[in-house]
Amino acid sequence: MNTQNEAPKTAQKGFLNDDFLLSTDTARTLFHNHARHMPIIDYHCHLDPQEIYEDRPFANLTEAWLYGDHYKWRLMRANGIAEERITGSAPDYGRFLAWAETVPRTVGNPLYSWTHLELRRFFGIDTPLSERTAPEIWERANERLQESDFTRRALIAKSNVKIVCTTDDPADDLEYHRLLAEEEQRFAVLPTFRPDKALNIDAPGFPDWIAKLEAVCGRSASTFAELSERLGERVKFFHERGGRLSDHALDTLKYEEADEDELERIYAKRLSGGELSESEIVRYRTELLTRLIAFYAKQGWTMQLHIHAYRNNNTPMFRKLGPDTGFDALNDLPLTQSLSRLLDRAESGPEGLPKTILYSLNPGDYPALLALMGCYQRDIPGKMQLGSGWWYNDTRDGMRRQLTLLADNGLLPRFVGMLTDSRSFLSYTRHEYFRRVLCEWIGELAARGEAPDDAELLGRITEDIAYGNAASYFGFGKA
CATH class of the missing domain: 3.20.20.140 (Metal-dependent hydrolases)
Structure with a gap:
């Protein structure tokens, strides 16, 4: 496929590299030259308009990531995590650790890719999440969440929505x-x-x-x-x-x-x-x-x-x-x-x-x-x-x-x-x-x-x- 801003023909290797899922030259060109930078119309979601308007920063990564996310909750249950650490009264860090324990076992599930895409695209963190890396990722992500460009509205805007x-x-x-x-x-x-x-x-x-x-x-x-x-x-x-x-x-x-x-x-x-x-x-x-x-x-x-x-x-x-x-x-x-x-x-x-x-x-x-x-x-x-x-x-x-x-x-x-x-x-x-x-x-x-x-x-x-x-x-x- 010939275009003016031709994408590299050689596929990159490694987890979540720039060419992940793009298995052909045509696919790589289509994504990098056409799809990647298109705006987003999110024509069906369940975000709370009051929450968008009030535009508060997130208290921590658990609030941003795990509150209300029954996709993650189901996988934690499948991993044998006690409900107390999923939807119960466990502290937010304990709930985050429960997800960190589960993530390495989600390989093959789309949440493994989604989890690490979110860490990379929003927080600049390319370290795979696990029990071992959880303390560092928790600290780095929470630092970013307190910055002015991590409010609810800022996240929507920076996503090109x-x-x-x-x-x-x-x-x-x-x-x-x-x-x-x-x-x-x-x-x-x-x-x-x-x-x-x-x-x-x-x-x-x-x-x-x-x-x-x-x-x-x-x-x-x-x-x-x-x-x-x-x-x-x-x-x-x-x-x-x-x-x-x-x-x-x-x-x-x-x-x-x-x-x-x-x-x-x-x-x-x-x-x-x-x-x-x-x-x-x-x-x-x-x-x-x-x-x-x-x-x-x-x-x-x-x-x-x-x-x-x-x-x-x-x-x-x-x-x-x-x-x-x-x-x-x-x-x-x-x-x-x-x-x-x-x-x-x-x-x-x-x-x-x-x-x-x-x-x-x-x-x-x-x-x-x-x-x-x-x-x-x-x-x-x-x-x-x-x-x-x-x-x-x-x-x-x-x-x-x-x-x-x-x-x-x-x-x-x-x-x-x-x-x-x-x-x-x-x-x-x-x-x-x-x-x-x-x-x-x-x-x-x-x-x-x-x-x-x-x-x-x-x-x-x-x-x-x-x-x-x-x-x-x-x-x-x-x-």
Whole structure:
């Protein structure tokens, strides 16, 4: 591959060298000359906008690295670490040592690469983490964390991030988004509409959440019709604050229709303390989701559906620690028929189906999702997207599988690329990891003669997947 700023042809050797994962000349050129320096649009994450706004320095490396990171927690448990040193009351240094004990045994797991990428890219530390090196790394990293360029916002900016899309409840007042829009010039923090609490009518706190929604709206949501109106108002409010995406955790997806009278009866029954049948729950969710999809399409938004997580499998640990603590797995329930009926009903409505990204935690769903997506592609380039390898699939193998199946069944050059899906401010190295895997994969196509070794063509595809497609698809322009 010939380019003006030709990357070195000889591959470097050694752990996490400049060419790691880049196994061909084409891959090395694509990464170093095209992907490496592209900005980041993190269009789905779980960072707290209040935390971003307040911009505090981290107390120590454990706070920056291990608080809330159930990826690491699961591996520490697999290593036999006591829960006291993972999520318990052990001092922060003790929790860091627990991770340091575990890291040498993560070789082959992506967290081994991610851990050391974070140490190198953010702290300039190239020493592998272990029990022996832990004291030195702890001291060096904590010194850096007290510097002025290691606050929350500074970490986002130094990662070359231009857009951060947080995940926000419809009843959120988005005040911190407003304040950030007034103050922060280096990047934008935009809300994403996540109405899980509206859809989960069977959740214990549902009536309390309805009261919260009524309070933020200043209007009643005592009927199903009123609830739909309030949610439509919140979609417009999110749009005014820069929101351009919605997101849904559809751990299971079942489709049953209901008329307005039945919906009002189901809603009133729940608010009065009645217990709903499974069919009533499914019908309520189906109908409310259908109305929400129409709101998204009217605003020109992108809808994200995260499908087939199987949550809270360990009952004793759920009771002790609550959700999102590392006890979720993937689901293998039937999917295609219910999803098809949902998408088809939206497409048949006056607003049509919005731009949609489909993620499944079960990679076995990919072929069915891709085949179904092809039935609804029209008008907008890449309108229906297979989401990037999510959660258990954001490994080298999982990313390559997603890229391969997407290319086999669609248009890879229209792919909107990677996201962090993270609560950590140090997770932006995952974009580098993905970009290396992408360049490796494209380079292999050229090496096998399946694609021309064309700098202009392959370079443009690489830059578009790294950044340009997301900017265009979500309506962020040049970001």
